[in-house]
Amino acid sequence: MDERTPQPPGHNEFRVRRRIALAGGALTLVVYLAVPALTAFTTLFDGHLGPVGLGYVAAAFAILFPLGGAYAYGRWANRREGAP
Numbered sequence: 001m002d003e004r005t006p007q008p009p010g011h012n013e014f015r016v017r018r019r020i021a022l023a024g025g026a027l028t029l030v031v032y033l034a035v036p037a038l039t040a041f042t043t044l045f046d047g048h049l050g051p052v053g054l055g056y057v058a059a060a061f062a063i064l065f066p067l068g069g070a071y072a073y074g075r076w077a078n079r080r081e082g083a084p
Contacts, residue, residue: 024073028066032065
């Protein structure tokens with residue numbers, strides 16, 4: 001192999017990526033599953049934020065939070081790999 005051939009990632013980098021992916025996935029699952037549990041069994045989201053119920057605001061956050069996390073992870077991974 002010459003110097004232009006990409007090298008496979010090292011074992012340590014794989015551990016870092018695996019840890020970030022598993023931690024991000026677990027956090028996303030907790031946030032996503034917390035919304036139905038909190039809206040069904042508590043009065044926490046019974047209020048209103050202007051004309052919109054707080055349950056809808058929390059549900060929108062639970063849907064948009066994983067998208068933001070995936071975007072941040074993609075940017076981090078691209079920076080680590082030196083992609084433009």
